[in-house]
Amino acid sequence: MGICLRTVDYSETSQVVCFLTRNTGIVNLLAKGTKRPKSKSGGAIDLLAEGEVLFSCKNPETLGLLMEFSETVSRTPLRRDARRLNVSLYMIELVGKMLPEGDPHPPVFDLLHNALERLGQSDSPIEAVLGFFQWRFLRHVGLLGELGSCVGCGTAVMKIPPNAEMYFSSQQGGILCPACYGATNEKFRITPPCLCGISALLTVTSGQKADLSESQGVEVNRLLGYHITHQLGKPLRMMKHVITTGNRQQATESR
Numbered sequence: 001m002g003i004c005l006r007t008v009d010y011s012e013t014s015q016v017v018c019f020l021t022r023n024t025g026i027v028n029l030l031a032k033g034t035k036r037p038k039s040k041s042g043g044a045i046d047l048l049a050e051g052e053v054l055f056s057c058k059n060p061e062t063l064g065l066l067m068e069f070s071e072t073v074s075r076t077p078l079r080r081d082a083r084r085l086n087v088s089l090y091m092i093e094l095v096g097k098m099l100p101e102g103d104p105h106p107p108v109f110d111l112l113h114n115a116l117e118r119l120g121q122s123d124s125p126i127e128a129v130l131g132f133f134q135w136r137f138l139r140h141v142g143l144l145g146e147l148g149s150c151v152g153c154g155t156a157v158m159k160i161p162p163n164a165e166m167y168f169s170s171q172q173g174g175i176l177c178p179a180c181y182g183a184t185n186e187k188f189r190i191t192p193p194c195l196c197g198i199s200a201l202l203t204v205t206s207g208q209k210a211d212l213s214e215s216q217g218v219e220v221n222r223l224l225g226y227h228i229t230h231q232l233g234k235p236l237r238m239m240k241h242v243i244t245t246g247n248r249q250q251a252t253e254s255r
């Protein structure tokens with residue numbers, strides 16, 4: 001199984017398609033003739049398309065060859081809602097940018113598949129789905145950072161009064177308590193709803209849905225978006241369409 005993360009036109013009739021496959025991880029494949037209307041794939045392969053991928057790849061350094069792609073999951077419900085579509089495009093961009101090529105991560109495939117399925121349901125809470133996805137993805141690739149206790153002194157976050165001023169530092173790799181944040185310039189303010197959201201995500205066990213309110217989700221997504229931008233050195237292309245970054249955030253960043 002594979003999910004299309006990126007496509008580039010290769011010629012009049014062919015594409016280079018980047019798939020996240022469940023068993024091989026990210027693969028870049030030359031898809032010959034897919035843009036012909038009568039091709040086996042039924043036309044060009046679109047972003048977010050998911051299905052059975054048959055390919056040959058002799059050498060991981062070179063482009064593999066797509067033999068067959070048959071779409072098995074319909075993404076039509078997602079494409080009907082601009083907000084849901086943008087969030088899913090952000091998710092595939094994040095995976096494509098942060099996951100190394102040819103390194104299998106079946107849990108990440110399952111995470112992305114489930115998040116796209118949830119987003120396709122018109123009554124699913126978008127911010128909570130995105131928050132849970134970003135959280136789990138970052139944790140999986142080892143970049144989430146320490147959110148349970150202060151990275152400066154080790155104080156458990158639960159023991160810090162909820163209204164105390166707290167920050168997250170991407171460079172330091174986690175939360176900084178009121179006694180520790182002063183020494184760091186690069187930091188992002190953690191608002192009370194953000195802290196509640198973090199607590200909810202910290203306590204969620206596998207197989208459960210994260211119980212995040214809309215406002216907690218918005219704040220958690222801003223924090224994780226900030227962290228991802230810092231890790232990558234620049235924002236993801238879709239970020240501005242998905243995560244609100246206000247003046248307050250910029251002011252905090254430059255303090």
Ligand SMILES: [Zn+2]
Nearest residue numbers: 150153177180
């Ligand atoms: Zn501290």
